[in-house]
Amino acid sequence: MALKRFGVSLEENLLCELDELVTNQKFPNRSQAIRFLISKEKVTEKWNGNEEVAGAIVLVYDHHKKDLQTKSTDIQHDFHDLILSVQHVHLDHNNCLETIAVKGKSSQLKLLSDQLIALKGIKHGKLVMSACS
Ligand code: NI
Numbered sequence: 385m386a387l388k389r390f391g392v393s394l395e396e397n398l399l400c401e402l403d404e405l406v407t408n409q410k411f412p413n414r415s416q417a418i419r420f421l422i423s424k425e426k427v428t429e430k431w432n433g434n435e436e437v438a439g440a441i442v443l444v445y446d447h448h449k450k451d452l453q454t455k456s457t458d459i460q461h462d463f464h465d466l467i468l469s470v471q472h473v474h475l476d477h478n479n480c481l482e483t484i485a486v487k488g489k490s491s492q493l494k495l496l497s498d499q500l501i502a503l504k505g506i507k508h509g510k511l512v513m514s515a516c517s
Pocket of ligand 1: 473
């Protein structure tokens with residue numbers, strides 16, 4: 385897509401904050417930082433507007449808690465149409481890391497994520513909110 389240039393007027397302190405963002409997040413330049421902020425805002429809008437989105441649910445738990453795995457699987461079957469893939473990694477003798485790739489209406493993905501993360505025995509859980517495009 386063709387690049388368009390435009391002038392931006394910003395207060396000095398805001399420009400400093402933009403440059404801090406560029407430095408801290410290792411963007412090559414201000415344009416890339418602005419692209420990042422626009423796409424981040426668009427993703428937030430999609431999630432708030434209950435649009436079709438994609439993401440990942442990350443869970444860390446102790447695999448010795450058998451009841452937890454059964455409950456987690458039951459919930460995942462209830463929402464099977466949202467789940468694209470499940471990756472299970474054995475972190476060490478006790479701990480498992482599960483990454484569940486999901487796609488669907490944001491409210492449904494949040495419901496699935498909330499139910500999984502709330503299970504007793506989950507040590508850490510997080511929903512990574514991204515977009516389909
Ligand atoms: Ni495991």
